[in-house]
Amino acid sequence: MPAKLRSITEPLLKWYDRHHRTLPWRSPPGEPRADPYRVWLSEIMLQQTTVAAVKPKFEAFLARWPSVEALAAAQDADLMAAWAGLGYYARARNLIACARVVTAAGAFPETEEGLRALPGVGAYTAAAVAAIAFGEQATVVDANVARVAARLFAIETPLPAGMAAIREVVAEITPADRPGDFAQAMMDLGSAVCTPRAPACLACPLSAACVGYASGAPETYPTKLAKAAKPQRYGTIFWLEDRGAVLLVRRPPKGLLGGMRALPTGPWAAEPPGLANAPEAAEWRMLDGTVVHVFTHFRLELALAVGTAQRHSNAGEWWPIADLDSAGLPTVFAKAAAACRRAR
Known part of the structure; x- marks a missing residue:
């Protein structure tokens, strides 16, 4: 493993082993890969929604529809009613459509490419399920990961254009071993330590390798273009x-x-x-x-x-x-x- 990669992955995974969040859709660090149904369901729910809002909904869904086959057999109206409060309701329509495709096929595809072909599964979700559920060395970039990477490498290109450079560096540092744990470690680091405001750099396992921290102004990354007023x-x-x-x-x-x-x-x-x-x-x-x-x-x-x-x-x-x-x-x-x- 190159020294640059090792200087990031090793301390990050050690930190994750001790400080990971316990979430109902995750397997503990280093243990067998998580159930793809749970990973996929959680990732769809988490789009534009907080972990705190998703946890009770996820547990209620799992109690009512414990498998992808059970979800595929649900009535559309029942699913839409159960989804209320999570917003972005096209996700719920795609959720049941995807469950029916997976059930008809007999199982989830085990590759990022195969997952990307499912209804409602975009590039991020396909990468997350591939890495976390199937151990594929996929590039997983959500908002937390993007922030960590932008600071780690002091990427100055404003978002959204800067996402291309962020994805490139995340691909470079994603290890072949434990890619799912690595992705979730980056998410947890962004959630708990490398926060949007007042990042806790002294508690960060990557501060020694972080160019943003060395600059003295890590909170300025990632830079963003001013948003236009909404109609x-x-x-x-x-x-x-x-x-x-x-x-x-x-x-x-x-x-x-x-x-x-x-x-x-x-x-x-x-x-x-x-x-x-x-x-x-x-x-x-x-x-x-x-x-x-x-x-x-x-x-x-x-x-x-x-x-x-x-x-x-x-x-x-x-x-x-x-x-x-x-x-x-x-x-x-x-x-x-x-x-x-x-x-x-």
Whole structure:
């Protein structure tokens, strides 16, 4: 092993052996590779979501669907409801599609290339599953790994353009032995030590090899271009109540929050629509204040309208208000429902 590689991998893996996070989808350091179903499920859940938010959801999923075959047999609506709160709902649709492909094939592919062909499995997820579950010397780069690598080698190219250089150096330092542990060690180091602000360099096992630390300003890496302001959209959410139940609708299967139960709302537009998209005639009352939710590509501000149904229509599902938490509403609709219930 080249001296440069050894100066990074050996202290990092020794640190990981002592300080690794205990997570329900991981095997302990140095032990047999983790179950690919658990690794894949966790990696899909962890996209744009914190470990703290994922742990209880992961455990609930595993209790309900303990294998990829069980998940493949799930009803789409049940899966979407169980996913509520994790956001980025296209992941849930791809999750069940992938489970069905894997079940039909009899097992997960064991290579990064084969994993990349599965529905909803991108370059990062394929590399993570290949390394952690199958021991392939794959280049695993999430946000934590990117930050560690950018500081370790003082990569000055701003993100996202700098990701190419980051991937190159991570590929160089990823060992053939214990590549899964190495990837998870880099993740844990970025989470606990090499943090975005005030990195704990004196506690870092790689400080002796870190160019960013030697520069005296490791927190300046990785550099990022200024983000453009997100577009603003508006809408109205309608709380239509009748005899202790509220009207819920199913969003179209494709698109944002596709297939999820939701409170009725019209299109989200550049100007506030008021009552233009009400689901039916009612004596609507606009509530004071709005609900704001920020998606990846835009900021959404929603006015709230409450009313009592004049007839118990068949426009959607009439869900018992007392049991609304079981409907699996996406976060934006759950926030709106909570505001409407408080104002009733």
